Amino acid sequence: xxxxxxxxxxxxxxxxxxxxxxxxxxxxxxxxxxxxxxxxxxxxxxxxxxxxxxxxxxxxxxxxxxxxxxxxxxxxxxxxxxxxxxxxxxxxxxxxxxxxxxxxxxxxxxxxxxxxxxxxxxxxxxxxxxxxxxxxxxxxxxxxxxxxxxxxxxxxxxxxxxxxxxxxxxxxxxxxxxxxxxxxxxxxxxxxxxxxxxxxxxxxxxxxxxxxxxxxxxxxxxxxxxxxxxxxxxxxxxxxxxxxxxxxxxxxxxxxxxxxx
Ligand SMILES: NC(=O)c1ccc[n+]([C@@H]2O[C@H](COP(=O)([O-])OP(=O)(O)OC[C@H]3O[C@@H](n4cnc5c(N)ncnc54)[C@H](O)[C@@H]3O)[C@@H](O)[C@H]2O)c1
Numbered sequence: 670x671x672x673x674x675x676x677x678x679x680x681x682x683x684x685x686x687x688x689x690x691x692x693x694x695x696x697x698x699x700x701x702x703x704x705x706x707x708x709x710x711x712x713x714x715x716x717x718x719x720x721x722x723x724x725x726x727x728x729x730x731x732x733x734x735x736x737x738x739x740x741x742x743x744x745x746x747x748x749x750x751x752x753x754x755x756x757x758x759x760x761x762x763x764x765x766x767x768x769x770x771x772x773x774x775x776x777x778x779x780x781x782x783x784x785x786x787x788x789x790x791x792x793x794x795x796x797x798x799x800x801x802x803x804x805x806x807x808x809x810x811x812x813x814x815x816x817x818x819x820x821x822x823x824x825x826x827x828x829x830x831x832x833x834x835x836x837x838x839x840x841x842x843x844x845x846x847x848x849x850x851x852x853x854x855x856x857x858x859x860x861x862x863x864x865x866x867x868x869x870x871x872x873x874x875x876x877x878x879x880x881x882x883x884x885x886x887x888x889x890x891x892x893x894x895x896x897x898x899x900x901x902x903x904x905x906x907x908x909x910x911x912x913x914x915x916x917x918x919x920x921x922x923x924x925x926x927x928x929x930x
Pocket of ligand 1: 686687688689690691692693710711712715739740741742766767768769770771772773794798821822823824865866867868869870871873874
């Protein structure tokens with residue numbers, strides 16, 4: 670069930686990467702419900718799910734969604750998505766950098782068990798891909814007189830959860846990218862912020878954690894319940910909108926009060 674936040678994105682065009690996962694799909698539906706037109710993107714293997722998502726979101730309205738395949742490590746894919754944004758919706762106002770190696774991390778592994786390939790693949794998608802996506806959309810934002818980037822981080826970057834060192838390091842690097850890009854792009858009226866979710870009870874989390882892990886984790890929150898993708902919508906849409914006008918370079922933790930750092 671998608672939230673319908675009161676943030677108004679009518680007339681805005683937003684690109685979402687990694688859109689077909691449970692969380693990305695929630696962003697797409699919420700953005701369309703808030704009035705935005707959305708370029709939903711994900712890797713080629715997800716094309717069927719992506720098309721279904723775009724149809725479902727457009728049916729919700731009042732905005733529209735189209736799906737196109739984008740591997741965020743491909744400059745060509747990103748350039749083609751930027752062209753699509755211009756052709757279909759006349760430009761672009763915001764990017765949700767949500768794509769990541771997360772579900773495919775597999776079970777937790779120690780520092781010594783991780784391979785160089787594990788490390789490189791995760792950093793390449795999560796960090797390099799986020800930077801590549803920002804690079805690809807920046808000219809479109811400048812064309813419109815400004816834009817907003819929301820980089821999806823994770824509270825593990827602050828908490829340092831064991832068993833996923835490569836993923837933790839990648840999300841800490843995303844936080845650094847948020848600050849650096851905010852400083853550099855402010856001159857173009859482009860704001861760059863982050864949202865760091867806590868553990869979400871979605872199918873990806875179920876795939877990589879033991880049974881009952883999310884329920885146990887929830888007990889350590891100030892708001893002691895499990896978190897759903899819809900809990901992220903308010904923060905993401907706020908940062909993607911003009912409403913957050915003078916906020917840049919920040920990463921907001923959305924985790925029900927679990928990590929205070
Ligand atoms: N689920 C959680 O508990 C949780 C917690 C904190 C942060 N996050 C972050 O939230 C985001 C969404 O997570 P999710 O739970 O939906 O995980 P997920 O693994 O289901 O979603 C990630 C999406 O990224 C896509 N992707 C992977 N490699 C890609 C590439 N090279 N190019 C483009 N897309 C690619 C996948 O196809 C998938 O749709 C991720 O950035 C994740 O790190 C999730």
